[in-house]
Amino acid sequence: MPANSKHLSGPVQRAAKISAGFLGGYFVTNSLFMTLSLWLDQASTMVTLIFGGFIVWAGLMVCAFLFKNGWWACLTYLLVAGVFSLIFYMHQPTI
């Protein structure tokens, strides 16, 4: 499909959305599954991460483009990943 220019945002916005989706999406996916593995069966959750993770990650990459402002996408993804990571670290016996 020839892309219609009115649906496209500027290069800075686009870079923000791509990095939010690619990097942020990865952090959200991985921290989500790592946190879930605290309560669910650990090995099974990790096996699910191997294949389900790619689908969730790709979905999050698409969702990053639904934000009007790319910086909000970055911030939201980092916050969500941060919350999951925090929960995971709180449950580590070593600290």
Place this chain on the structure above:
Amino acid sequence: MHTVSGLVISVALFVIFFAGSLSFFRDDIIAWERDKSVAHGQQMNIDYDALLDTLEARYGELYGRGINIRQSHQERNVMISLDPSRDSLASDRQLTRVFTYLDTETYAEETYFSSYTLGEFLYRLHFFAQIPYPYGYFLSGFVAFFFLFAIITGVVVHWQKIVSNFYVFRPWAKLKTVWTDAHTALGLIGLPFQFVFAVSGAVLIIGTSVMLAPASSLIYDNDSGRMYRELMDQPEPADFLQSKLNNPVSLNPLIQKAKAFWGDANLSRVLIENYGDENMRVILEGRPKTNQSFAGLGRVVFDGKGNQSTATKSSSLNYKVGADQTIRRLHFGDFGGYGLRVVYFAFGIISCFVILSGVLIWVEARDKKSNAVWKRKSNQWIGHIFMAISLTMYPITAMTFSMVKLFRDDSIATPHVWIYKVYFISWLLLSALFAIKQDNFFTTRYTLLMGSILGFLVPIVNGLVSGNWLWRTFNEPQLQIFVVDAFWLLTPLITLMIVLKMKKPSKNPARKWTT
């Protein structure tokens, strides 16, 4: 930058799908090349006691070693790995790790490289293993992942028009609409297939390295052995006691016992821990036949004296094993015989067509009068280069099949380098020629024609070299050879018909830059 990266991904994706489609016949191609066909269901049929004696004669005493015997492909070679002996008095010879391929009939050994074949080459090409590790793996893995992203965005963008567009086919309208309609119609038919391959491809090639990177350090403390044991549902290793057994058990009766217990199942792996030690353990794994069950894994475990400790049915399944086996089955298409493989192959080639038409749409859409002339020219160039690289794969592949039959012999010290040279150099030259010609119609027509002619030569060359003519190999033990020859009879026939039906398109007026 965007166009270049888009081109790289499209070319990579085309190569992956083309080489991957051929890889459904990997085992057949290898059997055809070596002229050593194996009847279906004959895997792991070996005299295991003779095998261990052979290994002992060649690699020294096996005491304290771990021995792993597998045969993941339908071929005559089994894969054997010997872990270093855990004996504290072991000699240097016993401490070397061994990885070898052994012919189950002649007991001749081969290394990975000496047994390298065109089948292996094409299989490896579909995840760019020829590019040094890990770059090739990461490239193909991320291409699969971005392909998944492209599929999802494609569905989102087209969602409202998906059904109506599917029925629209306007071959007599502008050139662009032909590609657009073909792209949407075939893209929709192939969508579930492509989704499965995007996900399973990413899983198999970068699943553990990318997705489990945080988990392997944070959960498993970088102990990859423990991680794989837990994720693949492997038993905990047995301790080594450092005291020799008088007479380690003979393997063949154990295998007979396990097979009798499983009933109709295939032995898939023989694992021996602490060979010859008081705490020796023999683990036999069996999987159900594919016409019985889609997935399953049974284990029968014996100690070094031949006492059976645990046994599970070959159809037993848990989530971890099931998930892993399902991904592999779906990706390799090995659960339904040749009929299924042909369907998988057809869908793979349809995907190649969807990628080609996607690039052509992209070029046509940017061929507008409002764009600068140099931009339109460079876009056209990109399209020509892409078409040349992609489509020349067909004649080059057909040619390499004949080349390995005609000129490959044991005097070639490094067969993999030889195959690289034959394939990559001719591919580069031919695609450069077609790219310089700058005519997509010409490229399509002559690559298909060359591919057809070279393809027809494959069964003829094989008949002349080996005497295995197409009409002689249609029998159970030689079916693999027949399949490859038949493939190179039917595919060129289809492409030749396409060439004969092709008509030179009338010049698109929008293409005139120079007046």
